[in-house]
Amino acid sequence: MWQPNRLEQERVDKIQELEARGVAPFPARVERTHTTIAAMGAYESAESAAPDPEQVPDVAVTVCGRVRRVNLKGKVSFMHIEDEQGRLQLFLRVNDMDEPVYDLVKDKLIDVDDFVQAAGVMMRTKAGEISVRVSTLTLLSKGLSPLPVIKEAKQEDGTVIEYGEFSDTEQRYRQRYADLAVNRTTRLVFRRRAEVIRALRHFLDDAGMLEVETPILQPIYGGAAARPFVTHHNQLHQDLYLRISFELYLKRLLVGGYDAVYEIGRDFRNEGVSFKHNPEFTMLEFYKAYIDYRGVMDLAERMVVYVAEQVTGGTTVSYQGETLDFTPPWQRLTAREAIRNATEIDYMDHPAAADLEAAIRASGDQIKPGQPWGKLIEHLLGKAEPGFVQPTIIYDYPLDISPFAKRVAYDDVHVERFEFFIAGMEMGNAFTELNDPRDQERRFLEMAERFREEDDDAAPLDTDYLRAMRYGMPPNGGFGMGVDRLVMLLTDQRNIRDVLLYPHLREEK
RNA sequence: GGCCCCGUGGCGCAAUGGUAGCGCAGAUGACUUUUAAUCAUUUGGUUGCAGGUUCGAGUCCUGCCGGGGUCACCA
Numbered sequence A: 001m002w003q004p005n006r007l008e009q010e011r012v013d014k015i016q017e018l019e020a021r022g023v024a025p026f027p028a029r030v031e032r033t034h035t036t037i038a039a040m041g042a043y044e045s046a047e048s049a050a051p052d053p054e055q056v057p058d059v060a061v062t063v064c065g066r067v068r069r070v071n072l073k074g075k076v077s078f079m080h081i082e083d084e085q086g087r088l089q090l091f092l093r094v095n096d097m098d099e100p101v102y103d104l105v106k107d108k109l110i111d112v113d114d115f116v117q118a119a120g121v122m123m124r125t126k127a128g129e130i131s132v133r134v135s136t137l138t139l140l141s142k143g144l145s146p147l148p149v150i151k152e153a154k155q156e157d158g159t160v161i162e163y164g165e166f167s168d169t170e171q172r173y174r175q176r177y178a179d180l181a182v183n184r185t186t187r188l189v190f191r192r193r194a195e196v197i198r199a200l201r202h203f204l205d206d207a208g209m210l211e212v213e214t215p216i217l218q219p220i221y222g223g224a225a226a227r228p229f230v231t232h233h234n235q236l237h238q239d240l241y242l243r244i245s246f247e248l249y250l251k252r253l254l255v256g257g258y259d260a261v262y263e264i265g266r267d268f269r270n271e272g273v274s275f276k277h278n279p280e281f282t283m284l285e286f287y288k289a290y291i292d293y294r295g296v297m298d299l300a301e302r303m304v305v306y307v308a309e310q311v312t313g314g315t316t317v318s319y320q321g322e323t324l325d326f327t328p329p330w331q332r333l334t335a336r337e338a339i340r341n342a343t344e345i346d347y348m349d350h351p352a353a354a355d356l357e358a359a360i361r362a363s364g365d366q367i368k369p370g371q372p373w374g375k376l377i378e379h380l381l382g383k384a385e386p387g388f389v390q391p392t393i394i395y396d397y398p399l400d401i402s403p404f405a406k407r408v409a410y411d412d413v414h415v416e417r418f419e420f421f422i423a424g425m426e427m428g429n430a431f432t433e434l435n436d437p438r439d440q441e442r443r444f445l446e447m448a449e450r451f452r453e454e455d456d457d458a459a460p461l462d463t464d465y466l467r468a469m470r471y472g473m474p475p476n477g478g479f480g481m482g483v484d485r486l487v488m489l490l491t492d493q494r495n496i497r498d499v500l501l502y503p504h505l506r507e508e509k
Numbered sequence B: 001g002g003c004c005c006c007g008u009g010g011c012g013c014a015a016u017g018g019u020a021g022c023g024c025a026g027a028u029g030a031c032u033u034u035u036a037a038u039c040a041u042u043u044g045g046u047u048g049c050a051g052g053u054u055c056g057a058g059u060c061c062u063g064c065c066g067g068g069g070u071c072a073c074c075a
Helices: A006-020 A036-049 A099-106 A169-174 A176-182 A184-206 A247-255 A293-312 A335-343 A353-362 A373-387 A437-453 A463-470 A483-491
Strands: A060-072 A076-082 A087-093 A115-124 A130-141 A151-154 A160-163 A230-233 A238-242 A260-268 A280-289 A316-319 A322-325 A331-334 A392-398 A414-422 A425-432 A476-482
Touching: A036 A060, A036 A087, A036 A115, A036 A130, A060 A087, A060 A099, A060 A130, A076 A099, A076 A115, A087 A099, A087 A115, A099 A130, A169 A176, A176 A184, A184 A260, A184 A280, A184 A293, A184 A483, A247 A260, A247 A280, A247 A463, A247 A476, A280 A293, A280 A483, A293 A316, A293 A392, A293 A414, A293 A425, A293 A476, A293 A483, A316 A483, A331 A335, A335 A373, A335 A392, A353 A373, A373 A392, A425 A483, A437 A463, A476 A483
Parallel strands: A087 A130, A331 A392
Antiparallel strands: A060 A076, A060 A115, A076 A087, A115 A130, A151 A160, A230 A238, A260 A280, A280 A476, A316 A322, A392 A414, A414 A425, A425 A476
């Protein structure tokens, strides 16, 4: 049962007073002819069309929005209402309105946070602000809990200074609705997020790829190295996993005859959380026949710069004080070169895992003993990662940590795989996809063996995937990217939670 | 999971171990073109929870809860 606090109780009491005056606090009927922006635009057009600035014809509007500011001045009052696009001032004067309606304002029965509908004609105040000269004001919805108050002051140069803030991170995440209602920058971030995803779809559609949807509930999970969430189907008595990647389902579709497919959707990984990891996140994967990882590199570069241009209008972006330039071509380094640059260790000088481990320890790093060679190389790559501020492609990865990538010709240890990094963050992962079912089966078995040695939950062998591949899979290049991280870059947010409307948090006590 | 930081009215913040304060919001009143409106008066707190040290704890100690950072982990 809700226990109103002091401020809320005052609002509850106001509802009683409104009802006593015959005013419905949550009426069903609403009317709107203009958004705030449209109303202002209509008046500006009328002004510029009028031969005499004193003789602007009436522009009648009915606007709706949330009250964000109330300024009572006795027999005249001002309010700002806000809808999604903008703010508009209401000019309320007792002479222009029925007195009982004006009294609702005067008696402070309309609060900041309430939704109202205002009908009137457009005007400019003495100070020059476009406003509605209100003849009828209707309460649409009463706010009971007060939102944090942010006051805004417009500077002469048009910039807006805000006074007061709602900045408590926990409350902003738990009560995103309040964050959105109060912080316009939050609203902008999630608008832009939608634009990023729209631009990605547009690019991929234009590239001739088919958007598809594959199962989120999977009897066998795979395609990435992450622990899954487990769930259960009651009627079928079947354990199911929430997908950790789309890879294996998408590549089956190439066997089926599609040239290129993509999916944008949710992945779930049962791992630690951090500023760049959320248990559920949005992934983009595509697979395209008849290209290899070089072709994927080109596509990735073009896609990212396209999205940046679509949503920001430019090819560079300011991120946490750094200027990121997405213009292709990006720097391309082999993993071996990148590691040599960052650590002065050449892993090819240490072909045995034990040997490489010793070299890493000699450099001063503490690492878990007994890791496979590829894992050690990944550790070394992690040392180089923060240096990849501008878009950087790292290619040719160790075979033993890349079970779905084709081998580099005449090379026993590397596969045709690349990852790309921006702002020190891993953004995506791609391969020349393995399409030899015999090699794939060997790699699955090796992986299962290693998992068994490490006493880890082994991903069950996906025999159906091998069956599909045996029908013949065209050579293809595949690509995966963390969409949330791209949104971070394009909205200048340092934490993934700030680009997720509802980030995962511990249960509220 | 380890380590570090944080938790004080609705929001944002103060308070050498010694009477818990300030701004905004709220309430009451004044004001017919204000705009961070202004002016006067004024309400509101078991300082995240539970213990402990002390004559005395918002402050020091222990544990717990929640958040943030960082490291580890994360084909």
